Amino acid sequence: MLKLVSLIAALGLFISAGAASAQNAEAGAAVFKKCKACHQIGPNAENKLGPTLNDLVGRAAGSVEDFKYGDSILAAGEKGLVWSTEELANYLEDPTKYMRAYLDDNSARSAMSFKLKKEQDRLDVVAYLTTAVTAEAADTTAPETPAETRTIDEIIADQVFTAEFLEDPANFAAGKDVWFAQCTHCHGYKAYPGKAPKLKPAKYKPEFVFKRVYKGFKKMPAWNEVYTIDEVRQVVAYIKGQGFAP
Structure with missing residues (x-):
């Protein structure tokens, strides 16, 4: 009887593990929020810092029209790289490492510094990328989110940061x-030497930090389409906090 119970328990663990590794497009949509500052997907998608991701699965690498790719991704496309779900999942783990292995060239690099270390996140995002365009294009009944009536500059001008807010744990x-989840890929210790300079929070006023994060600056994307005003304010609280450690 004891052996039977142990067998059933082991079988239950096996089933749970299998379920955990299944792709989940809905969960992938949440993970994709980290990607939206650089990539768009859906009927009205446009190239931003990264190319549109519509019809990505089955597409040759480096083939979106009117987007300026880096040399390595173009070389991978010329070598025959086509984005399958498996290749995408491997690429998302570490884009530059993937490019170097695929091209057998240690000098190759990806312009995308963002990495998804968790396997489940990668599987879910790939699942979302394979289904999101059709789902979004077909959904004409979903209620629209009320539009923000203020301009970006007006929102920035409205921000006031009290000591109470900034010191709230x-x-x-x-x-x-x-x-x-987002900023450390360019500004954090793992990114150095990276695309962005090290931050010196003591020199920045909270309102200035909010402006840079919310509106963007030069090559830094604007996060107003990804994170809410409250979330950007919380980023300010972290950057200006005593325990800030990028």
């Missing part, structure tokens, strides 16, 4: 979560 913790 909850705001610091929430801002830290966003930072390590």
Whole structure:
């Protein structure tokens, strides 16, 4: 009887593990939020810092019209790289490492510094990329999100940061979560030497930090289409906090 119970328990663990590794497009849509500053998907998608991701699966690497790719991704496309779900999942783990292995060239690099280390996140995002365009194009009944009536500059001008807000541990913790989900890929210690300079928070006023994060600056994308005003404010609380550690 004991052996039977152990067998059933082991079988249950096996089934749970299999379920955990299944692709989940809905979860992938949430993960894709980290990608939206550089990539668009859907009926009205346009090239931004990265190319549109419509019809990505089955597409040759480096083949979106009117987008300026880096040399390595173009070389991979010329070599025959076509984005399958498996190749995409491998690429998302570490784009530059993938390019170097695919091209057998240690000098190759990807312009995309963002990495998805969790396998489940990669599987889910790939699932979302294979289904999102059709789903979004077909959904004509979904209620629209009320549009923000203020301009970006007006929103920036409205921001006031009190000591109480900046010193609130909850705001610091929430801002830290966003930072390590998004900002650390260019500004964090793992990115150095990276695309962005090291930050010197003591020199920045909170309102200035909000403006840079919300509106963007030069090659830094604007995060107003990805994160809410409250979330950007929480990022400010983290950057200006005593425990800020990029």
